[in-house]
Amino acid sequence: MSIVVRSISAYIPPLRITNEELAMRMDTTDEWIRSHTGIGARHIAPDGLQTSDMAVEAAKSALDKANIGPQELDYIIVATATPDYLGFPATACIVQDKIGAYGVAAFDVTAGCTGFIYALNIASSMLEASHGRNALVIGAEGLSRFVNWEDRSTAVLFGDGAGAAVLSRIDESARGCLSFILGAEGGGAKDLFLVQPERTKAFERQEPIVPFIYMDGKKVYDFAVKSITVLIQRLLHKAAYKLEDFAWIVPHQANARIVQAAAKRLSIPLDKFYVNIEEYANTSSASIPIALTEMSEKGLLKTNDLIMLVGFGAGLTYGAAVIRW
Numbered sequence: 001m002s003i004v005v006r007s008i009s010a011y012i013p014p015l016r017i018t019n020e021e022l023a024m025r026m027d028t029t030d031e032w033i034r035s036h037t038g039i040g041a042r043h044i045a046p047d048g049l050q051t052s053d054m055a056v057e058a059a060k061s062a063l064d065k066a067n068i069g070p071q072e073l074d075y076i077i078v079a080t081a082t083p084d085y086l087g088f089p090a091t092a093c094i095v096q097d098k099i100g101a102y103g104v105a106a107f108d109v110t111a112g113c114t115g116f117i118y119a120l121n122i123a124s125s126m127l128e129a130s131h132g133r134n135a136l137v138i139g140a141e142g143l144s145r146f147v148n149w150e151d152r153s154t155a156v157l158f159g160d161g162a163g164a165a166v167l168s169r170i171d172e173s174a175r176g177c178l179s180f181i182l183g184a185e186g187g188g189a190k191d192l193f194l195v196q197p198e199r200t201k202a203f204e205r206q207e208p209i210v211p212f213i214y215m216d217g218k219k220v221y222d223f224a225v226k227s228i229t230v231l232i233q234r235l236l237h238k239a240a241y242k243l244e245d246f247a248w249i250v251p252h253q254a255n256a257r258i259v260q261a262a263a264k265r266l267s268i269p270l271d272k273f274y275v276n277i278e279e280y281a282n283t284s285s286a287s288i289p290i291a292l293t294e295m296s297e298k299g300l301l302k303t304n305d306l307i308m309l310v311g312f313g314a315g316l317t318y319g320a321a322v323i324r325w
């Protein structure tokens, strides 16, 4: 018995904003953004298109590819840092309703950009433990609603989108989700967080403010390079695989320089990593499923290929997975 990724799909909002277009609105340049991040463009959700709407588009397409109906799901898990509602209800419940998965358990995972890897681990463990059949694991983000457009050091980094995977239990045991590592360094919570009013007083109404992203870029950069490096080393050790066994390493797409720095430290050829940040910028928990979808559409993922996912993000969290496709 094993838990396989049966299908993968993504939704990218059509509105594409290039670096040059951003440079017309704020004090930045295409040259700075490309040289510091590798980003060339980002896609932005139009007004009124919620995180759940993007999640639903990706989910419906993943269900179609898997050839299963919403009622055949046991769990819907949405990893998101930008839910439709901050706090409650879970975006997963809104998705559940919109796709018609009546009665199916639905909840969100908050683990920043590592959310998709956390959600994969949770879903595969739950399917295993409960002998469930299928789970829908989604990473979806409407980050543009939370960007501080006055802060050029963060505004240029993020984009919107969603990716969804259908996980299924099958009898074959050689394929599927083989190994996970999850971790967190909560001491870095304030290095990357959503600024919003501190709700310390009861019985008093506070003026709402629009929450916005704050990031200490340098600290997060150092954490990210360390996380990728250590995670790859630990996975190779834990799972007893050799680097050559892996067809691909699929990192969270935050900054191409982070991947280059980790590759250099570990002496891994850069073409072992799949990087598509140039087109989508950083879509947080959606970045890995969007990358997997693109790879699948390009025919880069073959049955039985061994792939590694590595992520890091707000929390600060980190995580990695080994999957035999």
Ligand code: UT7
Pocket: 027, 028, 029, 032, 033, 036, 037, 113, 152, 153, 154, 156, 216, 217, 218, 220, 221, 224, 253, 254, 255, 258, 282, 284, 312, 313, 314
């Ligand atoms: O997915 C969540 C995880 N997030 C990340 O992984 C992000 C990690 N951090 C990073 O990727 C990098 O720290 C950044 C890309 C955010 C920043 O790169 P940096 O090389 O650390 O730049 P910096 O913040 O040190 O800024 C260097 C200079 C500054 O100017 P001065 O003070 O040297 O004159 C900034 O004001 O670049 C300036 N700058 C910009 N210039 C043009 C900052 N943002 C911009 C901009 N355009 N957009």
